Amino acid sequence: MSPRPAGRCNALNSPVGQMAARPAKSERSIAEYCLQLVESMALEIIHDVVFCTSRGRVLTTYLTWRVSPRNLFWAIAIQLLILAAPANHARAEEPVPTATVLSEPIISRLVPKSDIQFTKLSLSQGLSQTRVGQIIQDDDGYMWLGAQHGINRFDGYTFQVFKHDRDDPGSLSGVYIYSTFKDRDGTIWIGTDQLLDAFDRKTGKFKHFVLDGSTPTVLQISQDRHGFLWLATSQGLYRLEPATGSVKRFGQVPGRDDGLSTDDIKSTATDREGVFWVATGNGLEAFDPDTGKVNRRIPLRIEAREFQFFEDSKGLFWILWGSGSGLALYDRAQNTVRKISFSNTADGLMSGVYKMIETRNGDLWLVSMGAGLLRFNRADFTFDQYVNDPTDPQSLSENRVIEIFDDRQGNIWTGLHASPPNVFTPEPLPFQKVWPYSGHVNKLGETFVNAILEDRKGNVWMGTGGALTRVDPAGQLRIFDLAENGASVEILSMVEDDNGTLWIGTIGTGLISFDPETGKTQTFRYERGRRDWISSDVVTRVFLDRQRILWLATWNGLNRLDTRTQTFKTFRADTSLNKELFSIDEDDQDNLWIGSRVGLVKFSKATEEFEEFRHDPSDPTTISNNTTNNVFRARDGHLWIATHNGLNVFDPATRAFRAYFEKDGLAGNAVSCTRQDADGNLWISTNRGVSKMDPATGEFQNFTSADGLPGNDMGGWHACSSGRNGRMYFAGFPGAAVVDPSKIRSAEPLAKVLFTDVRIEDKPVLYPLKNADVAYQIRYDQNFAVSFSAFDFSNPAAVRYRYRIAPIETDWHLLPAALRTINFATLPTGTFTLVVEAATERGGWGGSGSLAIQVSPPWWSTWWFIALVCLMSIAAIIAAYKARMMQIEMVYNARLEERLGERTRVARDLHDTLLQSFQGLIYRLEAVRNLLPGEPAKASEMLNVILLKSDDAIVEGRDTIQSLRDPAKATADILTLVENDAAELSTLQPDGSHSLFSLKAVGKQPRLPVEVRDELRQICREALRNAYFHSGAKNIECLFSFDGARMEIVVSDNGKGMPPRSDQQDYSGHYGIAGIMERASNLDAQVSIFSQEGQGTKVTLKMNTTESRLQSISRKLVAHHVR
Incomplete structure (x- = not known):
């Protein structure tokens, strides 16, 4: 037998063809028999057509053989046998296997939880509409949120809305978004109320696909292993080949029992075994696209639109739908389905499960229409439940959740029915909220915590809303009313003594002693005229020193309490610091350091003397502000003073202060309280979060509500304390939280920085946004602005950015917090690379992005202009030389004419003076000659006159000639x-x-x-x-x-x-x-x-x-x- 050609029969090599080649349980198909008959006769297979029909579907196979009468006879016989096979074969097929839905449900229960803080997106960020039913993430990192009015692309800061524009054929085909999907090539597909669209990242436009003339709405999209897209619609199932745009429809075939049971398709997906499932209005159906057969049915008649399955990493096959309990499990081995029922859920609370996801750590998260957000506990088959808590602004916004998605950073996004999306981090946050307590409504309607303390048994005591509150280690809450008449008591400070008694300082109620075991209280109130008693009803701080003596900071001096005799001694200075003392700590020299409204005060217990340290605006080594909220002595002996304007450290040896502010990295300038962890780091609560400081380096890490704090303003009555096992508690206006520094992990470096917007002369540059290999061309006089994002969706406000322009800069420019746009008014000419890096508060600089920029020079700096200028300069030099020569020639001619004129003048002068003089002399000499014979005396006199005239003429002639010859006189x-x-x-x-x-x-x-x-x-x-x-x-x-x-x-x-x-x-x-x-x-x-x-x-x-x-x-x- 000769070998088969490689391309002989694609159909037989396909999964469907191989399935057909395997023997059935009862008999082999006639088509298989015919094919074996052809092979046994040693036919040379090259290309011809044999039609094999299996239950009505024609399978085409190409065969070519040697032409002969015998071969022609067998070919005709085989064709006749094959054409006669369908009816007999159909009669031999078994019915489609159908799963059994068991009547007895799996009983589970919901476990209320409140250990997650949700971040709310808002319309003010540019979101097009409140309800978001579709969420995906593209390969660049953008989040795409589909709403009922367009699709929103989110970079962590602002939304860009894509919607239909009737004047732009490349815009979105519709506005109502029903489905979104990202395929393996990274293309974003969007099912709208009009057509199916694909987003072209290179152009920023949408390509539209028409499925058929009925233009069905695509409700859900999936992709199979071959790259085909499967589109679920209420008018049938469609298969789209993305490369060619070819579409094929699958639907119910009348009279056929082994096909799809209905055209009402809810969703599609492929399980881990490669079976393609179609969720229809009649249940789940295992569908073979090559044969059009349904190989298995799970009968669950679902009226809701939301119906799908999810197979997790452990092999559990979950079925979820949008009505009732909405959840079931399918057992492949037993071919059975059991619904899940919740024992502690009221009727009507569960209105179906819409979607399920599995995170990287294997957690299963589900969203329900009414029961909120659920997390599956595999250990005991229960579900943690997160719902809206009206008393907690950081809880889930509402209980009707319709969408869920986990991004690449591990954040989980939820779309809600009537609220903007919520985002949360499933991993434990650095801070865990202690107050507000879920479900508890404060009688004063506030979340302010004035004082907090963890006792030796692990109970957390807080002064909240006019009462004493306790949360035990099991998380149970109890409220204690300290006043006998049930009136509110404003607690400012607490301390536990060696007997377990709580000593509580209050506003207006003095000092209260409280026994947690018996609930008994004793109140110490100010009594006018009594010197051995408490000096004020306002006790801001209760302090237990190393000698186990109680000290009270009041608004009328410093008090010392002898607990044995229950008597007080008051210490006052002779200045204004008698009023409003706030805090107390002690040093190793038996001194008390007291914070007050007028500065830091030192009190010597030995001499009972006070010393003041006040702010001096002219001296930077003094305390930065006189309102000292808290004094804390670190283990190295330095005093850390929390003031209303900066954190101060005081060195008792040098008696100098140094202040730290926001510009140094501190979260906020209004500092409330300070504590120190086991590693020596300081933890400081401020009006803008909590800071962790390394005293050795002065470096800060800041924590905000995104890190678990109940809010950012942790100011108030310097409420902080150290608990057991290294825990620290911080409280303020928004509530209270606890942190265990040893469990805080460093944040992972950000992956990258992407340029989200590029503008030249304030006009956005069209797609695509270029990379470092393709330079943006701008002129020297054009304004150039870029925006960027590191796509840190957990806390984008805390991301820091820095940039430099390579290669002309080596130093980085650090941008202010939350600034992510750079505007270049001018840039030097040449080709540069703009490099931007990003870092989180607790992570180093990591994510980076680069953008090439080519700045064209002005026309007067171009090579052609410079060459032209050189040529023109040479021409100008030549012209100037010729002009100079002409000028010299003109000057020479002018001087020549001038000299000629001078000579003419001299000649005239000689004529007018010398010659005339000599002519006159001649006449006189003739007269002398005539007089000599007769009048010699008169002739002699005349001769003397002639001699004088001759001298004058000679001098005059010499002067005239000298004026011509002397160049210096010119x-x-x-x-x-x-x-x-x-x-x-x-x-x-x-x-x-x-x-x-x-x-x-x-x-x-x-x-x-x-x-x-x-x-x-x-x-x-x-x-x-x-x-x-x-x-x-x-x-x-x-x-x-x-x-x-x-x-x-x-x-x-x-x-x-x-x-x-x-x-x-x-x-x-x-x-x-x-x-x-x-x-x-x-x-x-x-x-x-x-x-x-x-x-x-x-x-x-x-x-x-x-x-x-x-x-x-x-x-x-x-x-x-x-x-």
Whole structure:
């Protein structure tokens, strides 16, 4: 026989095919016989079709063989036999096995419990509706809560609501959520009142699936081992292949007894043996999808919609439904069902069990419609019951629970009928609640516990609501009224003496002695005028020292009680500390340390003297606040003082205080009480929870209501005490709790941090939220904000976050408590990774998440812009160089023109002065020549005049040439030039003459153009020459006056002067005055000459020196010179 091809017959290799290949109890099927007949004839199987029918279902098998007349004959014969087989085979099938429902139920009972604290979600967090009937968790850690108006995704802080939007085809198809499911690929499936939806995490949109034209509502979803989704509806059972979207319907077939009994499908699931069960309106049915057969029935006619089974890790097969007791157990071996009945449940209290889960530690939790939350006890087959307690705000919100789910952290979520969901941690919390006591209604309607004490027998005594309360080790409560008339007694402090008697301090009732065994009391009340009696009816603290002496802190001094004589002695200081003492402790030196409203007080029992320690705002080493609620002496001798503003430690050796506040890690600044555990750690109650402190390091761990406290404000009358076996009790406004430090486990590090929201310019970034490998692209000027969550649902408010930007930062930035959003207004350009870590109060930094960010630079920092700038800079340098060269050329040309103009001016001056002078000399010489023959004396006199004129002409010509040749004078100011000219002229004076010259300037000299300066210099030089050579003056003075826009020059001497003239023009022919007048005219200046015989001469020039005017004159002079 040749081997079969590998792909010969998939149907025969399937579980259903293998089931068909096994012999039945009575006979083998005709189909099997035919297949063996084919094999025995050694047919070569490749591909052909043989139809095997088993009770109406056609099974297709592909066979191929060698074609021959003989093979064709046998093929036809086999086909005829197979077609004839169904009727005979149906007649041979046995009926579907049916389980027996036993009439005798399993009797169990409910055990009331109150050791769990429930956290309530609220609509204020964004929840779309109160009733949540579906809860699941996705692979990222988000919790999905299905309500009657959308589905809510929760990150531990806020909800994001998904609901139908008629304008968005990618939104949820409906609003009423009937079912939710997460498949093995992590896809979230949601059955709405319209269609079946699948959430696409990459886009944040929903994909819709239409099952058939009737669009049935999907009530429940499960997945089989092949990956098919099974959808329970009231119109049949549907199988969906997620990859292709193909749908197949299964339902009741009329006239067929071995199929589904009804189209009313409640739920589906696969048990541990691989059997696929369908919960219908008629019961549970073991269904074979390949054959369409029901192999076993459990007849339980259920009218409620909620009907399912649950098989736990121990193999118990639970059946639950939403009516009556709603709970039964199925025995596979005996094929029997027994319902469970609760002996202590009133009729109507149980309205069915909706769902069951098994936690990681093997606990079974059930939710019921009326009996609250149940936990199964395997040891005695009882159920712990958690219900709403009106006296306990941390109890279950209500008794009608419709959904339950356990998340990956171990928290359990419950959906309620008429209240928002509740969340709790099934593991024991660090603190166990002592008060409020479940079911007890305080007569004052409050939870405030003023005092707490554990006695030597383990009874817990509390001062609550005007009475003395005792909770014994068995958890039984008893109330004692200490007042004979039943009036309220406000208890502030308690202590147990060696005889077991309780000494109780009160407000307004003084001191009470209470015998727990007999219930007898003795009251000590203040009596006016009695000195050996209690000094006040307000006793805030009763303290038993090492000598077993009772001390009382009252509001009227310190009292000492002699219990043998029952007499008191009062100690008072001479200051205000006589009033309102709060607490007492003692040290090893036989001193009492007392807390009061006015600071810390030390009382020496030996000397009976007081010493005060008060707050000094100017001294940080003093106590931080005068209201000292509690004084506690640690084992190392340090005093720890609880004040209304900070925890203080006092070192008696240094007599200095050090204070700790919230900024140092303390839970709250209003400190109530302090205790020390066996390891030396301090436990401090505050207005914001309880802190555990390591005195050696100063590190704090804080505990809140999420850790078992009845509330966060544990302030009040410094109520705390140490009990047996290391237990410690803390009490305050919300109640009381006990903690055993040795049983507190360190919290597990958080798994991860996920970025829940990314916004650029306050606009949310579309899906997907990227990971560290894909960077967010933002511009340098864009605002970038991120939010994140560590998905710690047990106490999200206590999660701490820190972040850094790698690689530019190595230090972490610690965020304030409860802050989980970072807003970056600006970021440096480049590619960075934002790293965020999270930690709980009692766990180290662990969970982390990272996000890549790429910040694009501004356009002026991009490579192309920098390259463009470089090119433009090179071009600009070249252009600037050429411009500079052109400027130099222009300046050179201007200087050339200026020099040319100067040469022209010199030529004119030479023409006007030297040449004319020589021309005049020539004329005079001709006149001398004519006079010599006849008048020699007169000719001689004329010749002397000619010689003088010749000297003047020579000097004038030299001066004109010198002005052209001297480059230093081109940059000198007018004062310097005039001073130099005066010095030169003084050396040329005739023999025997010596004039003193003085130059003065008043005001700030304006910046004069060269042309204007030179003209002014020539005017001054001409006036000075006349003074030096012709006036015979002893003193010559030149005064420059600068007054903003005006300038005045005065050249004066005390020489012989000239005869007065009626008009300035009359001087025009004398001593170069014509040149002065011409140059002044070129400057638009006014010149006046005053001279008188014997009184000297004064030449005055006035002109406008505004910048615009000087520039205009300069341009005119240049033009004149060029011409």
